[in-house]
Amino acid sequence: MKKKANLPLLMMASSGMALTLPAAALAAEGGFIEDSTATLTARNYYFSRDFRDVPATAQSKQEEWAQGFILNFKSGYTPGPVGFGVDAIGMLGIKLDSSADRAGTGLLPGAFGDEAPDEYSRAGAALKVKVSKTELKVGELQPNLPVLTFSDIRLLPPTYSGASLVSQEIAGLTLQGGHLRATSLRNEAGDDDIRALIPTGPRYVRTTTSDSFNYAGADYAFNQNRTSVGAWYAQLEDIYNQRFFSLKHSEPLGAWTLGANLGYFDSSEDGDELAGEIDNQAFYTQLFAKRGGHNFLVGYQAMYGDHGLPRVFANVTPLGNEVPTFEFAAPDERSWQARYDYDFAALGIPGLVSTVRYITGDNVDTGGAEEGKDWERDLDLGYTVQSGPLKNVSVRVRNVVARSNYRPDIDENRLIISYTLGLF
Incomplete structure (x- = not known):
């Protein structure tokens, strides 16, 4: 799931997701709560790129400055042979400096000629299921693969919607597979x-x-x-x-x-x-x-x-x-x-x-x-x-x-x- 939201709402939504699960599962031994972690990353990013020897009608400079917040919540798993858990992420980008003639750095929405919004945000979650050393995730994903490398190189990282399977049942061998159907780019609020x-x-x-x-x-x-x-x-x-x-x-x-x-x-x-x-x-x-x-x-x-x-x-x-x-x-x-x-x-x-x-x-x-x-x-x-x-x-x-x-x-x-x- 994904929606536009501001940072306080993102923090409340992610930290409150555990409350929506059955109380018995939360209270049971095995670590849904005990193994949960949450981090908040604040990232301030200034980007300037000057283009040399371009036509007078072309963009000669990209320059923007922005503040980002990334909230990551990862639960543990419910006890038993099949464990269930939830991962959630919330992101907020705030414009500090930009203009239509300097847009397009990838920090903020918009390209050359567009006025960047004052802020943009998105939130998503994934259900995860674990059996032995095999894990299935369905929902909002951040895969890091040779054929789709995790590209956290601007203000906010991209995410993908779909399903992934990772298995490490054999020592030294990691098997992976997945299907992705949509993405939120590093400077976008919605799916595409x-x-x-x-x-x-x-x-x-x-x-x-x-x-x-x-x-x-x-x-x-x-x-x-x-x-x-x-x-x-x-x-x-x-x-x-x-x-x-x-x-x-x-x-x-x-x-x-x-x-x-x-x-x-x-x-x-x-x-x-x-x-x-x-x-x-x-x-x-x-x-x-x-x-x-x-x-x-x-x-x-x-x-x-x-x-x-x-x-x-x-x-x-x-x-x-x-x-x-x-x-x-x-x-x-x-x-x-x-x-x-x-x-x-x-x-x-x-x-x-x-x-x-x-x-x-x-x-x-x-x-x-x-x-x-x-x-x-x-x-x-x-x-x-x-x-x-x-x-x-x-x-x-x-x-x-x-x-x-x-x-x-x-x-x-x-x-x-x-x-x-x-x-x-």
Whole structure:
């Protein structure tokens, strides 16, 4: 279920859901109440993106500032061989600064030319049923899958309506499947069909919608959980179907930990082909080395076929070179990444982390004679307060410079301040 609401109502609705269940179930041992948790996250988000060398009639800047609240309630399960529970979520976004000529950041509803509302909100719940180590959820979901990655990258996270099944009956093996019929995007208050994003040229193009996203997958971890393999299938009905295979491994070597992450997508048109023919194969690999607070990574990514990687709109993917601004997933694109992370806890400053990465891509099929090329440099700095009255307050700063010869150049800055309060 989903409805528009303000924050006080969201808090009362979520915390009061337990009262609607039979008193015997609530009072029984087994943890419906005892194992329940509720958190409230406050997130303040500033986003600025400058577009360089765009026509005078095009948007030259996206800039908005907003405050968000995310209330999560997760119950325990009723006792017995079949346990029942409820998960609920309530979200509220408040405009702090925006205008029609600067809209479209994804923080607030509306695109270029639209005036963002002063606030927007939504609420939803899911019934969950658990037998042994198998769990079924029906209702409002936030799946995190290779074929539909949880994309909490703006003010509020997206949600989906449908059903999911997760089974871990065999040690190391996780089986998942589900059917989704609608979505609430990160900057929307209501339900909508699920929209595809199909790169038919050097740019991603929003295309037709479907009311059915189906998926099934398996991940198996072994070798003391240092190695895992995965196989997945996804279908955005009548638009595209997709297969995904992965291999991850990490290996301690003295003071170092070495590792690899490989993935392969194969995508094609589906059913009635509402978006036309689709042809993409995408491969990526990442190699990393960790020691102390240092983490070094190099990555390679390649697109094959007539198109780039299709996906659900406003959703990121596990592609190795997908970053905040450019995806490096245009038709025929090849890209390389170098990344360095440092955790300052190794120097006695816990909570302070930094990231710098550089990605360069070429061989893009732009539909013309010129080969498409692009690059992006990201700087991230984050700090979480470790003690005192501001304990657990997190501050993150991001600066991006992205350049291309076939799409607008971008300069981008983000400032995110967040705090999560455990209610119970």
